[in-house]
Amino acid sequence: MKQVIRLRVNGQLHEIYTAAHKTLLEVLCEDLDLTGVKHGCELGECGACTVLVDGTPMLACLALPIELQGREITTVEGMARGTELHPLQQSFAELGAAQCGYCTSGMLLSAKALLDREPDPTREEIREALAGNLCRCTGYTKILDAVEKTVNSDQ
Amino acid sequence: MNIIGKRLPKVDSWDKVVGATKYAGDLSLPRMVHARILRSTMPHARILNVDVRAAQELPGVCAVITGRDVPIKYGILPSSQDEEALCVDKVRFVGDPVAAVAAIDPETAERALELIEVEYETLTPVLSIPDALDETRDAIHDEAHADHHNIHKLVALEFGDLAAGFAQADYVLEDTYFYQGNTHLALEEHAALAAYSPDGHLTLWSSTQTPHYVHRALAKTLELPPSRIRVIAPAIGGGFGGKTDPFAHEIVACKLAMLTGRPVKIMLNREEVFYCHRGRHPVLMWVKMGVRSDGEPTALHFRTMLDGGAYGSYGVASTYYTGALQTVTYKIPAYKFEGMRVFTNKPPCGPKRGHGTPQPRFALEVHLDKIAQHLGLDPAEYRKRFVVDDNTKTVNHLTITTCGLRECIDKVVEASGYQKKKDEGGRMKDEINPAHSSFTPHPSSLRRGLGLACGAYLSGAGLPIYWNDMPHSGVIVKVDRSGGVAVFCGSTDIGQGSDSLLAYIAAEEFGIDVRDVRVVTADTDLTPVDLGSYSSRVTVMTGNACLEAIRPLKEKILDTAAEKLMVPAESLSFRKGEIVCEDDDARRLKWNEAVVLAETKYGTLSGTGSYKPPKRAGPYKGSGVGVTPSYSYSACAAQVSVDIETGQVKVEKVWIAHDAGRALNPLLVEGQTEGSVYMGVGEALMEEMTYRGGLHKTPSLLDYKSPTTLDMPEIHTFLVETLDPEGPYGAKEAGQGPLLPVPPAIANAVFDAVGVRIDETPITPEKILKALSDTSSSAEKTKGRAPRVGPKDFPQAPYPEPIRVEPPASAPKLR
Numbered sequence: 022m023k024q025v026i027r028l029r030v031n032g033q034l035h036e037i038y039t040a041a042h043k044t045l046l047e048v049l050c051e052d053l054d055l056t057g058v059k060h061g062c063e064l065g066e067c068g069a070c071t072v073l074v075d076g077t078p079m080l081a082c083l084a085l086p087i088e089l090q091g092r093e094i095t096t097v098e099g100m101a102r103g104t105e106l107h108p109l110q111q112s113f114a115e116l117g118a119a120q121c122g123y124c125t126s127g128m129l130l131s132a133k134a135l136l137d138r139e140p141d142p143t144r145e146e147i148r149e150a151l152a153g154n155l156c157r158c159t160g161y162t163k164i165l166d167a168v169e170k171t172v173n174s175d176q
Numbered sequence: 177m178n179i180i181g182k183r184l185p186k187v188d189s190w191d192k193v194v195g196a197t198k199y200a201g202d203l204s205l206p207r208m209v210h211a212r213i214l215r216s217t218m219p220h221a222r223i224l225n226v227d228v229r230a231a232q233e234l235p236g237v238c239a240v241i242t243g244r245d246v247p248i249k250y251g252i253l254p255s256s257q258d259e260e261a262l263c264v265d266k267v268r269f270v271g272d273p274v275a276a277v278a279a280i281d282p283e284t285a286e287r288a289l290e291l292i293e294v295e296y297e298t299l300t301p302v303l304s305i306p307d308a309l310d311e312t313r314d315a316i317h318d319e320a321h322a323d324h325h326n327i328h329k330l331v332a333l334e335f336g337d338l339a340a341g342f343a344q345a346d347y348v349l350e351d352t353y354f355y356q357g358n359t360h361l362a363l364e365e366h367a368a369l370a371a372y373s374p375d376g377h378l379t380l381w382s383s384t385q386t387p388h389y390v391h392r393a394l395a396k397t398l399e400l401p402p403s404r405i406r407v408i409a410p411a412i413g414g415g416f417g418g419k420t421d422p423f424a425h426e427i428v429a430c431k432l433a434m435l436t437g438r439p440v441k442i443m444l445n446r447e448e449v450f451y452c453h454r455g456r457h458p459v460l461m462w463v464k465m466g467v468r469s470d471g472e473p474t475a476l477h478f479r480t481m482l483d484g485g486a487y488g489s490y491g492v493a494s495t496y497y498t499g500a501l502q503t504v505t506y507k508i509p510a511y512k513f514e515g516m517r518v519f520t521n522k523p524p525c526g527p528k529r530g531h532g533t534p535q536p537r538f539a540l541e542v543h544l545d546k547i548a549q550h551l552g553l554d555p556a557e558y559r560k561r562f563v564v565d566d567n568t569k570t571v572n573h574l575t576i577t578t579c580g581l582r583e584c585i586d587k588v589v590e591a592s593g594y595q596k597k598k599d600e601g602g603r604m605k606d607e608i609n610p611a612h613s614s615f616t617p618h619p620s621s622l623r624r625g626l627g628l629a630c631g632a633y634l635s636g637a638g639l640p641i642y643w644n645d646m647p648h649s650g651v652i653v654k655v656d657r658s659g660g661v662a663v664f665c666g667s668t669d670i671g672q673g674s675d676s677l678l679a680y681i682a683a684e685e686f687g688i689d690v691r692d693v694r695v696v697t698a699d700t701d702l703t704p705v706d707l708g709s710y711s712s713r714v715t716v717m718t719g720n721a722c723l724e725a726i727r728p729l730k731e732k733i734l735d736t737a738a739e740k741l742m743v744p745a746e747s748l749s750f751r752k753g754e755i756v757c758e759d760d761d762a763r764r765l766k767w768n769e770a771v772v773l774a775e776t777k778y779g780t781l782s783g784t785g786s787y788k789p790p791k792r793a794g795p796y797k798g799s800g801v802g803v804t805p806s807y808s809y810s811a812c813a814a815q816v817s818v819d820i821e822t823g824q825v826k827v828e829k830v831w832i833a834h835d836a837g838r839a840l841n842p843l844l845v846e847g848q849t850e851g852s853v854y855m856g857v858g859e860a861l862m863e864e865m866t867y868r869g870g871l872h873k874t875p876s877l878l879d880y881k882s883p884t885t886l887d888m889p890e891i892h893t894f895l896v897e898t899l900d901p902e903g904p905y906g907a908k909e910a911g912q913g914p915l916l917p918v919p920p921a922i923a924n925a926v927f928d929a930v931g932v933r934i935d936e937t938p939i940t941p942e943k944i945l946k947a948l949s950d951t952s953s954s955a956e957k958t959k960g961r962a963p964r965v966g967p968k969d970f971p972q973a974p975y976p977e978p979i980r981v982e983p984p985a986s987a988p989k990l991r
Contacts, residue, residue, distance in 0.1 A: 056202035057195020059413070061363045062446045062877035069363055097195035106193065114189035117843045120851065121671025122192030123363040123413030129193065148885040155877070157363050157414050158671050160854030161885045162893075163847055 026086050030055065031099030037086070045089065046070045046081035049096060057097040057126045061155070068154030071127035072096050078134045078153070097126035100133065108171045109133055118167035120158035127154045132168045141172060178752065179684040180905050183843040186676040187690065188411070188669065197411045200383040201367035205439035208369070209238050211432050212285035212442070213425060214275040214292050215451065216267035219303070219521035219870025220314065221296035223265055226275055230291040236284035238436045240292070242275045246431050248397045252389060252421045252526075254642050256488025258321045261397060261427035267296070268316055268486035269521050270870050271451025273424045278432040278440050301521045301870045302326055305460060305481050306971055308518035316486060316519040324974065328484055329495045331515040331798060332978035335503075335571040341475025341510030341990055345466025349547055352462050352967040354936035355535035355919075357483065358863035359455035360528050361882055364413020366452060367443040368426050370433040378434065379406045382426050385415040385668050386708030389641065391700045393422030394430055409698035412709075415670035416855070417527040420710045421454050421489055450875035454489050454526025455865065457482040457517070459498055459535035462970040463543050471551055471558045474990060475510040478502055478536060481973060482517040482525070489526035491517045493801055497532025500802030502540055503570035504632045505581060505809070506562040507988035511571050514975040521870050527710060529855055530912045533633065534919065541629035541920030542935060545927065546962075554598075555628050555924070556589045569984040573794025577806045578898035578908075580835030581630060584811035587833035587894040588628070592813040597626055604815075604928050621821040624828075625929025630811045631916025635837075635902070635909040636713025638789045638803030647786035649717035650704030653682060653725040655733075655781045659768035661686060661693045663725075666706030667718045668698040672911050673844040674714045678722050680840060681904065685726045686733075687750030688767055704784070712909035715840065716805050717787045719904030724785030732781065736773040737765050790902070796981045805902035808909045809835040812853070812917035815889075816925040820948060823941030825926060827857055827889045830918070834893070837900040837908030846893045848910040853891050856918025858883045862938050927962065935966025 026037050030053060037052045049055045049072070058081055061067035070081040073095040100107040109132050112118070119125040128151060135142055135150035142150070147168045148161075156164060191197045228240040243264035251257045262273050275292050279285035299314040307313055308326040315325050323330045342348060368382040378400060384390050387407040395402040412419065425442050433440040444452065462479040480498040484491045499513030530537075548555040563581045570576065589595065597604050604626045640648060652664040661682050669675040679693040696702055706718055730750070737755040738745035741763045748755050755770045757763035765773075775781050793799040815829040830853050839845040862881040866873045874880040899906030919937055927933055932947035943965040950963065983989075 050202070055195070056198065059199075059364070060201070061365065064446075064876060064878055066877040067363060097193075101194055110193040113193045114185045117186065117189075117847045119186075119189055119192040120673075120847055121362070121364065121412060121414040122188070122197050123199065123671075125192050126195050151885045153884075155363060155882060155884065157361055157416070157855070157882070158851045159847060160850035160852075160891055161888050162850040162891050163843075165885070 027090050028086055028094060029092065030094045031096060041087055043086065044082055045072065045084040045086050048086045049081060055096050055098050059123055059126060061123065068127045068131065069124055071130045071154060073130050073134055076134060076137055078131050095130065097129055100129060107133065108174065109168065112167040112170045116163050116167040116170060118159065118164045124154055124156040128156065128164055136171065144169060177684055178687065179680045179690060180840050182841065184680065184690065184841055186673045186844065187679045187695065188675055199364055199411050199413050200369060200381050201443050203369045203381055203410065204441065205369065205371060208439040208441050209278045209280055209436060210282045210285050211276055211278045211429055211440050212282065212289055213273045213428060214289045216263065216270055216272040216274055218267055218296050218298060219270050219301040220299040220316065221267050222299060223263060223267060223274070224295040224297055227293040228275060231277060231288040234284065234288045234291060236280040237288045238278045238438065239432050240275065240277050240288065241431060246397055246427055250393045250397050250422060251488050252490055252641060253488060253492055255492055258317055258488045261424045269523055270872065271523055272486065276428045276432065278436055303520055303522065303867065303870055305483055305518055308520055309971060309973065316521065321488065322519065326519045327516060328488060328519050329492050329517040330974065330976055331495055331499065332975045333499065333796065333798060334512040334978035334980045336510035336983045337990065338475050338477060338510045338512045342466045344990060345474045346469040347547065347550065348464065348466045349543065350464040351543060351935065352970050353539035353542065354967045355459045355538050356937045357456050357458035357525060357865040358859050359450060359453055359865055360416035360418030361880065362414030362416055362418050365444050365446055365449045366419065366423060366425065368429045369439060369441045370429040371439040372433040372437065377404050377406065378430055379408065380426060380430055381408045381410055383412050383419055384409050385412065385419045385670055385710055387668060387698050387700055388666060388705050388707055390422045390426055394427065397427050398430055406701040409668045412668060412670040415709060416529045417531060417710060418454055420527055420708065423452055446877055447875045450872055451523050453485065453523035456528040457484060457494055457525040457532065457535065460967055460970065461536060461539045463539050465543055465547065467547055469551065471547060471553050472562060473506060473508050476502060476508050477512045479970065480515045480536065483520055484517045485520055485522045485524035487524040489524045491525065494527065494532040496798050496801035498536050501533050501632055502536055503572050504564060504574055504576060504807050505630055506559065507564055508571055509988045509990045512978060516973050516975065522867055529852065530633065530915050531711065534916050537631050537916045538920045538937065541917065542923050545924040556585050556594060559630055560585050569986045571983040571987045573799055573984055574802050575792050577902055578837065578900045579807065579809055580896040580898040581809040581811065583896045584809055584833035584835055585630065587896065588811045588813040588831040591892055591894065592626065592815065592831045594626060594628065594813055621819050622817045623820060623929040624815065624817045625925040625927065626813060626815050627921045627924030627928055628813050629917040629920035629924060631913060632807045632809050633712060633909060633913030633916060634802065634804030635716045635806045635808060636789060636804055637711040638792060639800040640707055647721070647788050648713065649706040649721040649787045651718060651721040651725040651785045652704055653729060653783045655729055655771055657772050657775050659692060659771055661688065662696060663693060663722060664696045664703045665718050666698060666700065666703045667714050668709045670709050672848060673841065674709060674718065677715060677719060677840060681719060681722045682726060685730060685750065686767065688753055712912045715907050715909060716903045719907060721785040721787040723904055725783040727783065729781055729783040732778050733770050733774045736777050737770045740773055741765060794981065796979050806837065806900040806908045808913040810914045810917050812921040814918065814921040814925045816922060816929055818926055818929040818944060820930060823944035825861060825939060825944065827922060829889050829892070831892045832914055833896055834910060834914045835896040835898050835908065836910040837903045838897050838906035839895045840905060840907050842895055845895055845910045849893045849914040850891045852912065852914035853918050854883060854888060856915045857888065860919035860922040860937055860939055864938050931962055933962045933964040933966065935964055
């Protein structure tokens with residue numbers, strides 16, 4: 022059954038006429054063409070579909086848009102301000118934290134949520150915050166380095 | 177050099193961090209329909225009937241196909257054409273594709289699958305190596321596809337005088353090992369989009385590491401002229417070897433597009449990706465090694481048995497690879513290899529990072545650790561003494577150009593404090609201090625250990641997959657009046673940075689900014705053939721082809737600049753956006769102006785380059801596997817803590833040194849090295865493909881364990897440079913080799929920590945506790961051996977009489 026859902030994504034309000042059972046992941050990719058959010062497992066294990074809902078990481082493959090009306094949803098497309106990259110995006114690119122790039126959006130958003138909450142985390146705290154995001158390419162080293170660099174360059 | 181050797185970002189990083197990169201699953205076309213595949217629920221059965229009538233009648237269904245619509249067999253190796261896009265007469269594993277539907281949306285396609293009725297006649301499943309050797313069980317394939325019944329491949333090779341080698345040995349150690357199968361688990365699930373135009377042109381976008389081989393498989397199975405098929409690999413969300421075969425879903429999407437006249441998209445779910453598999457073969461191994469009292473190897477006899485799963489895939493090559501590279505690290509004067517691959521009713525195994533070599537490397541490096549332990553030798557010094565030399569050949573006719581292994585061993589020994597941490601008995605001094613262990617509830621039950629292992633891998637397969645004498649890699653470089661450079665190459669960037677490498681090379685050679693180079697890759701219509709991203713071939717092969725393509729362009733540009741500046745062309749060089757006279761700095765020309773002059777004089781400016789590896793195969797059948805332009809070398813030290821109450825192993829630190837010839841971008845080489853360590857840690861401790869009665873036990877990311885940030889140690893990476901003459905700027909591979917020493921280093925560290933040998937992967941808490949407590953282990957103790965968990969015996973197999981091969985003149989010799 023289709024119905025109209027009002028979603029605020031990256032500061033923009035969208036009215037979407039879509040099936041009520043579709044997940045947030047599906048609506049973002051298929052209805053809003055925000056394909057920066059990725060599907061990797063369909064059951065909330067890999068973290069590739071991480072988005073922020075009111076600043077908190079949420080797995081879009083387990084979330085229903087119908088329940089998120091009136092909330093502020095941030096995807097990777099909403100991280101840069103115009104052409105100015107978020108410092109995390111800059112460090113991820115410069116330090117080789119994105120190899121295949123498939124986990125990158127989720128990693129960036131989990132890291133952003135951490136830094137918004139705790140501007141000066143330790144490496145252990147960064148590990149904890151990213152423990153729900155799998156990466157098969159990097160061994161996590163360059164990802165942790167990139168988050169740490171962002172922390173240090175902010176000070 | 178301005179670009180090469182610098183820690184530059186990858187050219188595709190910027191799109192990746194803003195979410196703009198398009199993977200196959202992100203693509204869509206107008207009028208697109210969606211396909212789903214019905215998969216076998218039986219491990220081994222004959223198909224009696226497939227009734228698709230109800231599915232065809234479901235509103236929204238555009239087409240339904242079965243095996244009879246795509247009956248032509250295919251497979252990656254010419255010798256293993258045993259796969260069908262949809263099974264025709266028989267299914268061979270749970271997950272084998274049987275029928276496919278295209279519908280207006282994925283939900284309708286899924287509903288249609290439920291309406292398809294398949295009638296099966298069950299056959300005895302073959303689920304293990306012993307099952308496969310049991311001739312009373314049904315054969316999985318026709319005899320034409322197997323060496324014998326369910327034995328896919330049998331190999332036996334002998335180099336040098338094995339009997340004399342063992343006769344000269346002071347100590348001979350025999351043991352059995354098992355390396356468990358595991359999968360690539362690339363985060364991107366396979367996806368494909370096919371479009372067929374009314375004039376008969378077919379286009380497929382697919383998450384593949386090998387567009388060229390997919391191209392060939394499509395032409396064969398769809399009976400289309402290859403000239404009218406275009407295969408494009410968009411950004412790939414990780415490969416590791418898992419996207420190197422042509423896949424059923426690719427053929428199915430194309431066939432459905434041809435039948436419906438509409439673009440067809442197919443996205444596999446994670447469970448289906450587990451069924452596509454082509455991952456690490458489970459390998460049972462028997463090793464017998466003879467050494468002198470100082471540890472010098474005199475003979476090595478190695479037997480392997482590979483559990484191949486239901487189809488051939490790369491399996492013949494995988495089988496040879498389990499025997500090929502044992503000789504390229506240490507001097508072995510006599511070597512015998514016997515290998516066997518069997519068919520079983522499980523998802524097909526194939527190439528995963530290290531293809532067929534991590535399993536024997538695990539066995540060999542643990543075996544050497546046992547020998548060092550027995551002889552009272554330091555494992556690092558011991559290995560170093562017998563490392564191969566530059567510009568030599570191995571006993572099985574492999575050519576060593578450069579070897580940085582000694583330096584790699586030195587780096588990790590020094591950085592890990594290996595010697596300092598060991599006591600007189602060679603065991604690690606247990607320095608776990610309860611006061612410093614904040615996270616563990618039972619600090620007193622922790623034991624710490626340090627282990628070492630080495631490895632080597634090829635920089636690209638020396639032979640193509642199908643026999644031909646054409647280039648392995650082609651590059652076209654175009655320069656025009658805009659000052660922009662475009663590099664066209666069939667290579668596929670799977671995240672390792674192969675696109676970036678082409679841009680770095682062009683920017684370095686022309687002395688321009690990397691941003692002024694555009695790279696167009698992985699499109700069989702637009703780019704010259706490159707065989708694909710497998711066997712760690714890309715840096716060496718595309719790099720050399722790219723340099724060759726650039727050379728004539730440089731000559732033309734310098735020639736016209738020389739005329740303009742009235743100096744000899746030899747005095748000019750490319751420097752930071754200018755052509756500069758070395759003898760007279762005042763004589764210089766902007767890059768753009770120089771290009772305009774060259775285009776005026778010579779017309780359209782382009783260059784082509786090709787690369788073919790040197791012909792080095794030895795004089796015997798099977799000698800093509802293992803040859804390569806150069807070998808990379810790695811050494812790894814791993815520090816673990818083992819909890820003797822829970823059996824839990826924590827890898828605390830890893831030091832890895834890798835000889836990559838020259839790191840064209842150290843940031844990317846480190847990334848490949850760290851990623852390899854990660855994958856090695858996963859394989860050593862947790863990753864495994866396990867089955868119950870033909871059913872995969874863990875076909876989801878929830879159940880299949882892989883390391884998270886919390887499981888990973890800090891990795892200390894050291895790059896060793898040997899400037900290999902075969903590689904561009906001296907480069908060798910980096911993507912696979914550094915995985916090899918990691919699992920055995922961890923196994924050796926576990927032994928150092930708790931004194932038990934876990935001779936099989938993954939090294940789970942259960943196995944450690946079993947080794948610590950088992951009564952059979954006490955039996956081992958009475959034989960003077962460490963308690964052990966590992967395969968107890970090695971089945972009898974009908975290995976043939978070996979092909980006996982005379983070693984080359986420069987190979988290590990028996991005294």
